[in-house]
Amino acid sequence: MDILYSLFFDYTLRTVAIGTAIIGIVSGALGCFALLRKQSLLGDAISHATLPGVVIAFLLTGSKAPLVLIIGGIIAGWLATLLVTTIVRHTRIKEDSALGIALSVFFGFGLVMLAFSQTVPNANQAGLNRFLFGQAAAIIERDVITMGVLGFITLGLMTLFWKEFKILSFDPEYAASLGFPVRWLDILLTTLLVVAIVIGLQAVGVILMSAMVVAPAAAARQWTNRLGLMVGLAALFGAMSGVGGAMVSSLGSGLGTGPVIVLIISVIVVVSMLLAPNRGLVWNWIRQQRNRHRLRLETVLSDLYILSQQHQDPSHGHSIEILRAMNVGRGGVEHSLHILLEKGYVQEIGPDSWVLTPRGLAEAKRLLQDMNGLPQPLQEVTVS
Amino acid sequence: MTTAQLEIQLIAVVVAAACALPGVFLVLRRMAMMSDAISHTVLLGIVLAFFVVSDFGNPLLMIGAAAVGVLTVSLTELLNKTGLVKEDAAIGLVFPALFSIAVILIGVFARNVHLDTHMVFQGDLVFAPFDRWQVLGLDLPRTLVVMTVILLLNAVLITVFYKELKLATFDAGLAAAMGFSPALIHYGLMTMVSITAVGAFDAVGSILVIALMIAPPAAAYLLTDRLPVMLGLSVLIGAVGSILGYWVAHYFDTTIAGSMVMMIGVLFGLTLLFSPQRGLVALARRRIRQKWEFSQTMLAIHLLNHAGTAHAEEESRVDHLWEHMRWHPAFAEQVVRYAERKGVVRRHSGHLILTDTGRNLAQQAMMH
The missing domain is CATH 1.10.3470.10 (ABC transporter involved in vitamin B12 uptake, BtuC)
Structure with missing residues (x-):
């Protein structure tokens, strides 16, 4: 409760939480488009690749003002994207390798620059390291203002070009045939993604920021098939994990905020994948079990019907062994019989001797009719 | 050392x-x-x-x-x-x-x-x-x-x-x-x-x-089509990049691992640009050459089409290409020069004459 209290009344924590919430909202919303366009790993490459931009921006200006570093990061992230597109478009190297190269080489260059910045006689560079894993506690009001303004512009442009981005994500060829400037829209959307990633670096870090692009969107995707709702949910999940991460890291455990935020959002993803209605794995499993159960009952019922058709005397009983033989590898015959017995579809007229009741007969007929009559098995059995 | x-x-x-x-x-x-x-x-x-x-x-x-x-x-x-x-x-x-x-x-x-x-x-x-x-x-x-x-x-x-x-x-x-x-x-x-x-x-x-x-094999992939060669080249590129990286780090007093990766990245970048078959420069040069060759073929076909007709005199003038082919005057001049250099046309008092090579070129192009 204390922590909730501080969330509203502690100035520092409130500032940090607003900052991480903005990050979650913007990256969650833009991440939806990346996810739908199968560009999840581009986010990973961009976030790693921003490191040299951030460090060089600092080295050139000597300033750690958020806007300066963010612009540096945007330029580097953008160059990495350009490198990936150039490689993929003009050579036979595939996207995965292009992403891997852009990611690691830019990051390596960033580390070189980082080491270099530490040799520069300027005590101001302390704290650049926090861009690696993020340190939300270091967020101050001017950071939040920068993030807020950039985030607002990003989301504003996203809303403005909503229709275009939507069609670009689902059917780019159709968009092109309608005369949309697909290439420019692609560049704009990617640029917005770069901005969304870069404003999160300070709190989440270059290594884990990619998760903020993929995870909220992947979680939101499970709950809905509508883009608008998905973007809203992703923003909500992103904000939740951001605020959660800020709160945990404010407890003074000395943890980088990035890993905590990522763990929270990962839990949200797992819960969504398990529990979301329609797509959720748990519902799916229940549905499967129900189907299997129903199919087993129906099989036993129709088998009994088939058997009864071959005997003149409908009251002739059949043993479980025979039903099992007709159901090789499907087990559970005895169990199914008892359920059918409870439902009043079959009766046991002697020891291990089962027949359909009139109700069971009617039900079996109805079933077989639904399945197009299924006369073939009848004849096959007769022949043998 | x-x-x-x-x-x-x-x-x-x-x-x-x-x-x-x-x-x-x-x-x-x-x-x-x-x-x-x-x-x-x-x-x-x-x-x-x-x-x-x-x-x-x-x-x-x-x-x-x-x-x-x-x-x-x-x-x-x-x-x-x-x-x-x-x-x-x-x-x-x-x-x-x-x-x-x-x-x-x-x-x-x-x-x-x-x-x-x-x-x-x-x-x-x-x-x-x-x-x-x-x-x-x-x-x-x-x-x-x-x-x-x-x-x-x-x-x-x-x-x-x-x-x-x-x-x-x-x-x-x-x-x-x-x-x-x-x-x-x-x-x-x-x-x-x-x-x-x-x-x-x-x-x-x-x-x-x-x-x-990833980077050394990707670079090697731009240089060869054979798997054993690709394996060998990858090792070589990785090794050369590492040694270069070590000395860069030594010289600039920075992280060895970072500069190894940076130099391997540079080697990849050089391969990306200058690979003889698949490099970006080779690709661009091929595109440019294709442009000129295509224009030269168009010119040859144009001349062949009108050769021996009543309009041959009119059609074979260089300045006529401006309107007939919708070529910019400067571009038309460049194409003609390119074709002259390749021995496809000759210039004769302001008119263009197909050489034998040019006639062959045009005929072959039209057969395809």
């Missing part, structure tokens, strides 16, 4: 070579980003195993890390198989989660041991010569011994299973039909990648391993 310097370079070369070998197959099988995932998550294996044995020299660390590497692959496939997320998203979900757990474990439990998050992204090659092992009566740096073993292991495995790997890489369907289990080959390769990533972790840290695994 001191012994320590020599040893560091030797380690760098061995690490680069050990990474490049499995990297070739990652690039060819379009699974490069799995190395990204694995190299991040092996950290979790190292941390967990470290909690058990409390000793960095213990081989259990390697086993733990390899196990988590394979776990990463299976988790990714599991997620992918649910059909709820695509493969790229599956990778992007699994490794940040496992990596975060590792970073948090380090932060909470291991703050006093020599396992800080700094190691995660850059190893300490500078100190590698100080940690020594006595092997076969020799006094060698530990990292060198470990990475040499891994390099030999990779080389032997790739040699022994060369045929299977090659077939499974280029024609997975045929490989499966012939009875080579694709899953076995896949997981075998991923185990190799994991073990290599752990070994290289000491030297270059977990993220730069990706560069060593």
Whole structure:
């Protein structure tokens, strides 16, 4: 409760939480488009690749003002994207390798620059390291203002070009045939993604920021098939994990905020994948079990019907062994019989001797009719 | 050059070579980003195993890390198989989660041991010569011994299973039909990648391993069409990049691992630009040549069409090309000069005359 209290009344924590919430909202919303366009790993490459931009921006200006570093990061992230597109478009190297190269080489260059910045006689560079894993506690009001303004512009442009981005994500060829400037829209959307990633670096870090692009969107995707709702949910999940991460890291455990935020959002993803209605794995499993159960009952019922058709005397009983033989590898015959017995579809007229009741007969007929009559098995059995 | 310097370079070369070998197959099988995932998550294996044995020299660390590497692959496939997320998203979900757990474990439990998050992204090659092992009566740096073993292991495995790997890489369907289990080959390769990533972790840290695994093979892929050559070139590019990187780091007093990766990146960039067949420059030159050759063929066809007709006089004037072909005067002049140089046309008092070569060219172009 204390922590909730501080969330509203502690100035520092409130500032940090607003900052991480903005990050979650913007990256969650833009991440939806990346996810739908199968560009999840581009986010990973961009976030790693921003490191040299951030460090060089600092080295050139000597300033750690958020806007300066963010612009540096945007330029580097953008160059990495350009490198990936150039490689993929003009050579036979595939996207995965292009992403891997852009990611690691830019990051390596960033580390070189980082080491270099530490040799520069300027005590101001302390704290650049926090861009690696993020340190939300270091967020101050001017950071939040920068993030807020950039985030607002990003989301504003996203809303403005909503229709275009939507069609670009689902059917780019159709968009092109309608005369949309697909290439420019692609560049704009990617640029917005770069901005969304870069404003999160300070709190989440270059290594884990990619998760903020993929995870909220992947979680939101499970709950809905509508883009608008998905973007809203992703923003909500992103904000939740951001605020959660800020709160945990404010407890003074000395943890980088990035890993905590990522763990929270990962839990949200797992819960969504398990529990979301329609797509959720748990519902799916229940549905499967129900189907299997129903199919087993129906099989036993129709088998009994088939058997009864071959005997003149409908009251002739059949043993479980025979039903099992007709159901090789499907087990559970005895169990199914008892359920059918409870439902009043079959009766046991002697020891291990089962027949359909009139109700069971009617039900079996109805079933077989639904399945197009299924006369073939009848004849096959007769022949043998 | 001191012994320590020599040893560091030797380690760098061995690490680069050990990474490049499995990297070739990652690039060819379009699974490069799995190395990204694995190299991040092996950290979790190292941390967990470290909690058990409390000793960095213990081989259990390697086993733990390899196990988590394979776990990463299976988790990714599991997620992918649910059909709820695509493969790229599956990778992007699994490794940040496992990596975060590792970073948090380090932060909470291991703050006093020599396992800080700094190691995660850059190893300490500078100190590698100080940690020594006595092997076969020799006094060698530990990292060198470990990475040499891994390099030999990779080389032997790739040699022994060369045929299977090659077939499974280029024609997975045929490989499966012939009875080579694709899953076995896949997981075998991923185990190799994991073990290599752990070994290289000491030297270059977990993220730069990706560069060593992907960039040299990708560069080699632009230079050759033959798998054995690609394997050899990858090792060579990795080794050259590492040595260059060492000296750059030495000169600018910066991180060795970072500058190794930077130089390998530079080598890749040079290949990307200047590869004789597939480089961007070769590509651009080919495009430009195609433009001129196409225009020259158009000119030849135009002249041939009107040769011997009543308008031949009118049509063969250079300034007539401006309106007939809708060519800009300057462009038309350039095309004519190009064609003259190639011996396709001759200029005769303001008129163009097709040579025999030109006539052949036009006739052949029209036949196609």
